[in-house]
Amino acid sequence: MPASTHLGSQLVDLCSVLLLLCCFAIVAQRRLSACVDLFALQSAFLAATAALVAFLTGHKHIYFAAALTIVIKVIVLPRILRKVIERLNVSRELGMNINIPAGLLICGALVVIAFFITQPIIPLGYLLTRDSLAIALAIILIGFFTMIARQKAITQMVGFLVMENGVFLGATAAAYGMPLIVELGVFFDVLVAGLIVGIYTHRLQDAFDSVDTSTLTVLKE
Amino acid sequence: MWSMIVLLTGPVLAGFLSLVIHRARVLHVVNFSTMLALAAAETLLTRQVLAEGSVTTLGGFVYVDALSDFILVIITAVGLSCSLYMWSYMDDRVARGIIAPKRLGHFFFLFHMFLFAMVAATVANSLGVQWVALEGTTLATTFLIAFFRRRESLEAGWKYLILCSVGIALALFGVVLTYYSSVRVLGDASSALNITALIGVANQLDPNVLKLAFIFILVGYGTKVGLVPMHTWLPDAYSEAPAPIAAMLAGVLETVAVYTVLRSKALVDQALPPEFTGNLLLTFGLLSFIVATLFILIQHNYKRLFAYSSIEHMGLAMIGFGVGGMVGTFGGLFHLLNHAVAKALAFFVAGNIHRRFDTLEIDGVRGVARAQPITAVAILVAGCALVGLPPFSPFVSELLIVSAVAAQDFASDTMHVGRFVTMTISDEMRSLGIVALFLLFAVVLFGGFMFRIGAMVWGTPPAGIAQGESWTVGHVPLMIMIVALLGLGFMLPEPIQTLLTRAVNVIVVR
Numbered sequence: 001m002p003a004s005t006h007l008g009s010q011l012v013d014l015c016s017v018l019l020l021l022c023c024f025a026i027v028a029q030r031r032l033s034a035c036v037d038l039f040a041l042q043s044a045f046l047a048a049t050a051a052l053v054a055f056l057t058g059h060k061h062i063y064f065a066a067a068l069t070i071v072i073k074v075i076v077l078p079r080i081l082r083k084v085i086e087r088l089n090v091s092r093e094l095g096m097n098i099n100i101p102a103g104l105l106i107c108g109a110l111v112v113i114a115f116f117i118t119q120p121i122i123p124l125g126y127l128l129t130r131d132s133l134a135i136a137l138a139i140i141l142i143g144f145f146t147m148i149a150r151q152k153a154i155t156q157m158v159g160f161l162v163m164e165n166g167v168f169l170g171a172t173a174a175a176y177g178m179p180l181i182v183e184l185g186v187f188f189d190v191l192v193a194g195l196i197v198g199i200y201t202h203r204l205q206d207a208f209d210s211v212d213t214s215t216l217t218v219l220k221e
Numbered sequence: 222m223w224s225m226i227v228l229l230t231g232p233v234l235a236g237f238l239s240l241v242i243h244r245a246r247v248l249h250v251v252n253f254s255t256m257l258a259l260a261a262a263e264t265l266l267t268r269q270v271l272a273e274g275s276v277t278t279l280g281g282f283v284y285v286d287a288l289s290d291f292i293l294v295i296i297t298a299v300g301l302s303c304s305l306y307m308w309s310y311m312d313d314r315v316a317r318g319i320i321a322p323k324r325l326g327h328f329f330f331l332f333h334m335f336l337f338a339m340v341a342a343t344v345a346n347s348l349g350v351q352w353v354a355l356e357g358t359t360l361a362t363t364f365l366i367a368f369f370r371r372r373e374s375l376e377a378g379w380k381y382l383i384l385c386s387v388g389i390a391l392a393l394f395g396v397v398l399t400y401y402s403s404v405r406v407l408g409d410a411s412s413a414l415n416i417t418a419l420i421g422v423a424n425q426l427d428p429n430v431l432k433l434a435f436i437f438i439l440v441g442y443g444t445k446v447g448l449v450p451m452h453t454w455l456p457d458a459y460s461e462a463p464a465p466i467a468a469m470l471a472g473v474l475e476t477v478a479v480y481t482v483l484r485s486k487a488l489v490d491q492a493l494p495p496e497f498t499g500n501l502l503l504t505f506g507l508l509s510f511i512v513a514t515l516f517i518l519i520q521h522n523y524k525r526l527f528a529y530s531s532i533e534h535m536g537l538a539m540i541g542f543g544v545g546g547m548v549g550t551f552g553g554l555f556h557l558l559n560h561a562v563a564k565a566l567a568f569f570v571a572g573n574i575h576r577r578f579d580t581l582e583i584d585g586v587r588g589v590a591r592a593q594p595i596t597a598v599a600i601l602v603a604g605c606a607l608v609g610l611p612p613f614s615p616f617v618s619e620l621l622i623v624s625a626v627a628a629q630d631f632a633s634d635t636m637h638v639g640r641f642v643t644m645t646i647s648d649e650m651r652s653l654g655i656v657a658l659f660l661l662f663a664v665v666l667f668g669g670f671m672f673r674i675g676a677m678v679w680g681t682p683p684a685g686i687a688q689g690e691s692w693t694v695g696h697v698p699l700m701i702m703i704v705a706l707l708g709l710g711f712m713l714p715e716p717i718q719t720l721l722t723r724a725v726n727v728i729v730v731r
Contacts (some may be wrong), residue, residue: 032344113386120429121398124405140394147387156383163390170394174401179411182349186393189356193386196363200379216376219457 008056016132017047023142036081043073048166077194098149114138132173153211227262236333256304263297284346287723295329299472302698307465309695319538335361347414359385366462377461384454392441402426423491445478459528464572471531472561506539508658514662518669527567534560540621552621559615566702567603588682593690599699604674608667614709
């Protein structure tokens with residue numbers, strides 16, 4: 001395949017794989033602050049991927065998106081989440097719905113599924129980034145899985161942000177970024193969601209003495 | 222153009238104004254006059270849409286055709302009645318000390334942001350902006366659902382935030398995939414996600430990408446609609462939200478979410494045979510209808526009862542859209558309107574009963590007919606309408622949907638289950654099977670639903686419950702909605718009928 005011989009495309013692939021590795025690290029990590037750090041690291045890799053694509057293709061607006069990623073996802077959101085962790089005085093996730101080895105195995109399977117699903121549409125993509133689309137879907141699925149497997153409100157939020165990173169990687173890979181107005185809107189929504197979770201975990205703590213969502217069982221049939 | 226500006230800036234202005242106003246009466250006046258202005262602007266817009274077909278304005282960011290205009294009619298109509306109802310409901314909550322007076326401003330701020338996000342999602346030309354606005358509705362309503370700050374409402378709010386955010390993140394991937402297919406045709410232009418641009422080129426888009434995109438969009442936005450199996454947040458959220466908010470969520474937000482699905486369907490159907498989207502909608506619709514009906518049988522909380530009824534009705538509308546064609550789609554759209562009115566009425570009534578009896582348990586409510594005669598009439602009407610009894614309008618739309626299913630002409634008679642099993646079912650058997658299943662569960666629903674409502678309406682009220690009901694401003698919307706449900710059952714006003722027919726033509730592309 002000519003694409004894989006191209007140095008730029010290999011670099012983009014490398015960056016995307018680093019994002020995927022961060023996902024696995026988050027799934028394997030019990031300490032909440034480490035999960036947040038890993039998310040920040042993943043966002044940094046995402047910004048690097050976006051900047052790389054911008055450099056290789058000459059699309060200036062992707063630089064802008066990369067800069068926003070650094071400000072919001074590497075600096076602001078991790079800071080909010082760390083503050084929440086400090087204030088709530090929780091450091092480790094003890095109870096999990098699915099234990100770590102099983103979780104990692106499932107994530108491996110999810111990656112295979114992602115490649116399988118995207119197989120028919122990959123050849124349509126730009127040569128430079130088309131392999132990243134499968135990785136993006138894998139990241140989305142793993143983020144989704146994290147939200148199911150974990151019980152702490154904070155790790156659920158991290159799972160959501162990881163999904164968002166996956167979507168963003170997908171947009172960069174598939175179409176060299178979304179239209180600028182949409183990207184701005186998405187960043188705004190993600191930021192507001194982060195703030196809301198910050199306030200909300202505080203209220204949960206007040207009402208339930210815990211941010212463990214397994215205590216949220218009052219409402220059922 | 223001016224009507225569009227009013228529709229978009231009205232809620233934002235009123236929202237920020239609410240933050241600085243501290244007197245309850247002024248807040249209500251601002252809220253109600255904003256809704257009146259919106260309704261007036263929407264009337265003007267409808268005239269324009271009827272005259273010109275579609276309106277693209279504000280630099281191409283806004284696109285309104287018959288379909289989005291019809292959704293706007295539902296938003297403004299239910300919103301207007303809701304603002305009247307809130308007048309007496311919120312004052313009562315404040316008077317009883319359930320909400321601190323100074324939080325009333327926050328309530329209206331969030332309410333107007335919610336309204337703005339819904340209007341924006343409906344009129345957005347870009348599918349991306351539509352996504353941003355729909356996520357905005359999730360963010361605005363999280364605190365509204367948890368507004369009473371009880372443990373249960375916090376739990377419901379959290380589940381809502383997490384589940385809907387996840388769903389909508391999946392939908393964003395679907396939007397990305399749509400963009401992936403469209404930039405290949407339209408080039409790397411910022412307009413490549415615009416409905417106006419996509420309509421013209423949709424038949425050139427890659428079918429494989431669109432298939433995948435539609436599945437992600439259906440699952441994602443379907444979470445907001447509350448389709449089974451993505452519905453688990455819905456009963457919790459509706460039962461814990463303040464009554465006017467529950468009415469807006471059930472009557473309007475679901476409708477807007479259905480609209481976003483229909484937009485994608487209209488695009489995908491141009492590139493793929495309509496059976497692809499049709500069968501998906503039909504499957505989800507039928508599943509939602511059946512599962513919700515079964516859950517209705519075991520409810521002991523009347524707000525949850527109405528919540529499951531919402532899932533069931535959205536399932537019904539989806540069956541209509543899934544079958545497609547002129548009749549099915551018309552029935553589906555008409556059903557969205559009828560459901561919005563009937564469900565808003567049901568939640569208003571639930572709010573009235575909750576304020577009097579102070580419980581959400583069906584077992585704790587007896588003799589509404591004696592304690593609150595006006596409310597009792599309203600709940601009986603809402604109940605009859607929601608189970609689809611004539612002469613109320615949901616009966617008409619349900620009849621349209623069922624006849625569409627029965628007359629359905631399935632293009633292919635082989636169904637592929639997975640990759641290896643191929644089942645062959647004849648057309649008649651399949652549509653007859655669906656009709657039989659539908660009628661069976663409609664009967665089950667009728668029994669289960671009316672049994673619960675009857676238990677609440679008749680009998681003697683428990684000791685200590687005040688009897689008699691005096692008229693308040695909150696009763697006005699109840700009366701209007703009862704009249705609307707009756708009236709729409711007999712005749713459809715000419716402008717609405719034209720609007721509906723044109724909206725059907727937007728969805729049915731071939």
